[in-house]
Amino acid sequence: xxxxxxxxxxxxxxxxxxxxxxxxxxxxxxxxxxxxxxxxxxxxxxxxxxxxxxxxxxxxxxxxxxxxxxxxxxxxxxxxxxxxxxxxxxx
Numbered sequence: 001x002x003x004x005x006x007x008x009x010x011x012x013x014x015x016x017x018x019x020x021x022x023x024x025x026x027x028x029x030x031x032x033x034x035x036x037x038x039x040x041x042x043x044x045x046x047x048x049x050x051x052x053x054x055x056x057x058x059x060x061x062x063x064x065x066x067x068x069x070x071x072x073x074x075x076x077x078x079x080x081x082x083x084x085x086x087x088x089x090x091x
Contacts, residue, residue: 015067015082024048024058025067026090028078038078 017025027047031039041055048055059078062068071077 015065015086017062017065017067017082019088021058021062021065021067022088023091024062025080025082026087028068029080029084029087030090032078032080038076040076 024044027044028039031043041052041059044050044058045052045055059068059070063070067080067082069079069081
């Protein structure tokens, strides 16, 4: 029953992710809650102090793994597909 509700809501059931991916997911979640819009890749670059290609590769990986969804050619379109209760504390 929970799986059906999650699928209908667009939330993936208990996806697994690496600790690093968890930090990016937690950042997307908290940034979106605080600013009422998803972060840009530049925001993630600044927070994690990494290069633009590193952030972009992580975003592509998260999307490929089904942890986030993005709209093509639309800035700030990251949508979290993981239950926020599964996310680690942002460090």
